[in-house]
Amino acid sequence: MTAGELPCASAVFPAGGALTGKTRVELTGINLKTAEYTVSRSFPEEGIYEIPTGAINTVLFHASALPAALEKEINNETASAQIVKLPVIINGRINTSGDFDYYKFSGKAGDKIAAEVYGRRLGTPLDSQIKLLDSRGAILTNNDDYVDRSCGLITHHADSYLSCSLPADGDYFLQIGDIQNKGSSQHIYRLRISQLMPDFRLRVSPSSFTIAKGGTVPLYVYARRMDGFTGKITLGLSELPEGFTIDSGIIPEGQDSLRITVSAPADLSSEENQLIPKITGRARIFDKTIQRTALPAENMMQAFAWWHMVPAEEMIITVQGKVRASISVDTEKNKIIKLSPGKTAQVPLVLPDGSASANIDLIVELDDPPPGLLAGETTIDEYRENGYVEIIAETNAKPGIQGNLILKAFTVKQGVKKKSLLPNQKPVFLCTLPAVPFEIMP
Incomplete structure (x- = not known):
C-alpha cells in the first residue's frame, strides 16, 4: 500500500482518439504534475481501453477510426447548432445544469443512421439522453439508457443509443443532454453520429477452466451485435496444441449467445498442462470478412438479480488427468x-x-x-x-x-x-x- 499526496487522474478530455498516432489530452484530478498528457499507442480495434496518464491510476479511453470533432460553444439550441459531416465522433461536455448540445447534419431519405454516446462507459458522471430532430425541430426518436453487456463492471448503463431511417432529404439535429439535469467539466462524452456500421463483439465465459486429456468442457459465448448486425458468427480456436477443437461453433443469425464445447486431444503431452487459448469469431459484413477476438469474462451476479460480464485479463486452460x-x-x-x-x-x-x-x-x-x-x-x-x-x-x-x-x-x-x-x-x-x-x- 502506498499513501501520501499522490497524483490521481479522474478524467481526460477528449476521452478518446484515433486507433493509431498521438492524442493530446487534458488531465483533471488531484496532485497532478501536469495538466496535459499525450496518448501514444496503437489500438487493435475500436473499443474502450485502460491507458496510463503519469498518475498512479489508469483512465478509460475510447479508440475509434472515425473522423473526430470538438464541440464548439455556443450550440445550445437548433438555431446555433454545430454543423458536422457524417460520419463523425464528437468530443464534448455538458458543462452546466440544463445544458444541451445540438449538432446539425444533412441526410437523404432512407439513410439509416445511428447515434451513440460514450460517457458512463468511460467513467464520467453523465447520464445522457439523446434526441433526433427533423428540420422543424420535431422529435423523430430518442433514447435514455442503452445496455451494453460487454461492459460488465457498470451497474447503471446510462449511455444512450438510437438508430433511425431518415424520412426525407434535408437537415437533421441531434440533441444531447443530461437527463438528471446535471452538468460540469467532468460530464464528458464522445458522441458518434454515422450511418449504420454493423459489427459485433464477443465475450466467452468462464475465463478459466480445467479439462482432462480427451475430455470436453462447455463454454458460453455472448455476442454484442452492433448497428443492426444479424448475421451468423463462426467461432475459431487457436494458439493451442494440435487436436483441440471447438464443437458446433456457429452462432446462428440473430442470436446473442451460444453454448459450445471445447474438446482436448487424448494424446496431449504431459508438459502442456497450462494453456492460454484464443477464441475468435468471423462474419461476413458488406462483402467483407470481419474477425473479432472473444474477450474472457466471468458471468457474475449482483444483488441477487442482475448479471454482469466481468472481464478477465486472459483465458487459461489447465489440463489435468485423463477422461x-x-x-x-x-x-x-x-x-x-x-x-x-x-x-x-x-x-x-x-x-x-x-x-x-x-x-x-x-x-x-x-x-x-x-x-x-x-x-x-x-x-x-x-x-x-x-x-x-x-x-x-x-x-x-x-x-x-x-x-x-x-x-x-x-x-x-x-x-x-x-x-x-x-x-x-x-x-x-x-x-x-x-x-x-x-x-x-x-
Whole structure:
C-alpha cells in the first residue's frame, strides 16, 4: 500500500482518439504534475481501453477510426447548432445544469443512421439522453439508457443509443443532454453520429477452466451485435496444441449467445498442462470478412438479480488427468438435430471400448437445456458400441430456436432406467459430450 499526496487522474478530455498516432489530452484530478498528457499507442480495434496518464491510476479511453470533432460553444439550441459531416465522433461536455448540445447534419431519405454516446462507459458522471430532430425541430426518436453487456463492471448503463431511417432529404439535429439535469467539466462524452456500421463483439465465459486429456468442457459465448448486425458468427480456436477443437461453433443469425464445447486431444503431452487459448469469431459484413477476438469474462451476479460480464485479463486452460471415457456423437447420421413441438428425435452415440461394461449402463442428460426440450431414455445396443439418447420437444417448444445441446453422460447399474431411478441410485458423472446443434422446426 502506498499513501501520501499522490497524483490521481479522474478524467481526460477528449476521452478518446484515433486507433493509431498521438492524442493530446487534458488531465483533471488531484496532485497532478501536469495538466496535459499525450496518448501514444496503437489500438487493435475500436473499443474502450485502460491507458496510463503519469498518475498512479489508469483512465478509460475510447479508440475509434472515425473522423473526430470538438464541440464548439455556443450550440445550445437548433438555431446555433454545430454543423458536422457524417460520419463523425464528437468530443464534448455538458458543462452546466440544463445544458444541451445540438449538432446539425444533412441526410437523404432512407439513410439509416445511428447515434451513440460514450460517457458512463468511460467513467464520467453523465447520464445522457439523446434526441433526433427533423428540420422543424420535431422529435423523430430518442433514447435514455442503452445496455451494453460487454461492459460488465457498470451497474447503471446510462449511455444512450438510437438508430433511425431518415424520412426525407434535408437537415437533421441531434440533441444531447443530461437527463438528471446535471452538468460540469467532468460530464464528458464522445458522441458518434454515422450511418449504420454493423459489427459485433464477443465475450466467452468462464475465463478459466480445467479439462482432462480427451475430455470436453462447455463454454458460453455472448455476442454484442452492433448497428443492426444479424448475421451468423463462426467461432475459431487457436494458439493451442494440435487436436483441440471447438464443437458446433456457429452462432446462428440473430442470436446473442451460444453454448459450445471445447474438446482436448487424448494424446496431449504431459508438459502442456497450462494453456492460454484464443477464441475468435468471423462474419461476413458488406462483402467483407470481419474477425473479432472473444474477450474472457466471468458471468457474475449482483444483488441477487442482475448479471454482469466481468472481464478477465486472459483465458487459461489447465489440463489435468485423463477422461474416464470419451463418448461421442455420430455426426455422420445427424449433422443437426431437427425437432418439432410435441415430437421426439434421437441423438446417435458412439461408445469407446469399456465405457459401458457388462454391469454398467449409461444415462445421458441435457445440461441447462433450452426451454421446452428434455432428455428421454438412453438406449445402448447389445454390442455396447453404439446407442442413442431420445430428445423430447414439449408442445411449448418455440419453433425457430437454434443452438447447441450440451449432453452429459452418467453411469448407472446395468438395466436401471432413468424413470425408475431410486433416491439411493445416484448416477456417477462420466463425461461431457461434444455440443450437438439443433433447430426447433414448425
